[in-house]
Amino acid sequence: MFTASLMISAPVVAETFVFTAIPDEDETKLIERFSGMAEYLSQELDVDVRYVPVKSYAAAISAFRNNQVQLAWFGGLSGVQARDLVPGSEAIAQGTEDASNFVSHFIAHKSANLEPMDELSEELRGKTFTFGSKGSTSGRLMPEYHIREAFGEAPDEVFSRVGYSGNHTRTLRLVEAGTYQVGAVNFKVWQKEKEDGNIDTDQVQIIWTTPPYPNYQWTIRAGVNEKFGEGFKERVTQALLDLEDRELLDSFPRTSFIPASNDLYEPIRKVGKEVGILD
Template sequence: MLSLSPSRTLKSLLTCALLTFGALSHAQQVFRVTAIPDESPTELARKAAPLVKYLEGKLAMKVEFTPVTDYAAAVEVLINKKVDMAWFGGFTFVQANVRSGGKVIPLVQREEDEKFRSVFITSDPTIQGLADLKGKDVSFGSQSSTSGHLMPRSFLLQAKVDPDKDFKRVAYSGAHDATIAAVASGKVQAGALNISVWDKFVADKKVDTAKVRVFYTTPPYYDYNWSVHADMPVALREKLSAALLALSRDTAEGKEVLDLQRATRFVPSKADNYKGIEAAARSAGLL
């Protein structure tokens, strides 16, 4: 049996400890990003890929996009620090912020998110305004969607239309693109969704605007943002924020990222921007 001297044994133990620490440190140098699943998984992955590559260069660490199954899961993984950054809608940010006791921080938002809108679409020629939705089958997106449910519901209530009492049926498609498909196929007579998804479908000729049209566009409100947990080291948070704010359409890399994010540019965000959404959620009994 081979015997090691005390000094060699100590040296071996220290070497093992350093190797283990090094492996753990390397394992921890993965920056995880997720997003609410407001579009198909393939579209979310396509949108994330250039951003992931860009952040890897700026943060000098491996970045991974981690998809989640639903909106609630996106909230949970950031609250529990299973991911480092999440793309939230205004309502999911409010949910995460409230549930974490204010420990979720909105870092940046797109310039477009300062004045975001939803659209109501239909294939029914008799529907010309919100009041015409009474007695109809109408689809929202996810129940936790800001632009696909909460704010459209809020504007309906302001127009004296109560979805739960006045619609023949309330459906939840789960995602904006699914809402378009439900209206186009005739499963429902109308639907509400994110204006940028609608505009993208129109631009890409993925919807026949001779059959499906917008009949109401909501007033503006604050929406999406990139959020992080307050426990993220300040230095990393500042580095991340600077990287996102530095994205510019003047570079090929920046243009690719911003185009896929449907953004002109990113601007700083703050929790107070979403007080109106929180009030709408509480008023609608959704928070």
């Protein structure tokens, strides 16, 4: 009598591709933006894609280092820090506006009695000032660099009080309310908030803008091809470059994504060392 035997193999468990982003704006905005991005990437890559929010820039870098995420939307500085911790990781795409075209605005409350200036002047001395997150390229690194260049002193020697709001949206609100007289925000947040009618320009205005520098980028973790299959890094890169959903792009806000590389962020590394944030 012939007895058929069935070989039962273990079920195939599909890997989930997980990504995060630095929390540079209000959490509700980020969840809406990156939930849409997860859906788009899942369709393009034909894998389960999940966005994991984090509470700080440091937490985003830690998640990347610990392989809790394989992709991240970093700022210039946080991207350099993350790639240093995971050798072989690569910056693969950036916004059109991020390719050495990014700037930070110094904004001031009307009570500061400051007018737009061509260069940072002594009129700023003694005012109260807020950066964004301590790990932010546009909200801390580049503004601090230019303050040190202009005054030859650290920010806490120039201003009567220095704060760190945590993100660009909060910086804008704190200066708008007069809690701080001056603050540094990235131009994309200012632009989007103004377009949406969320800025009272009777209370706050731009008084100075930094020279341009490279900023945000998508960084992919080393080893994704081994985990998700040969050519996966290239497929992720192409999916980002092919994104044409206007509503999703506007939520960043970016015109489009273009190729990036680690070398493009060497100017950020240089400034980070000069300011003392990077070793």
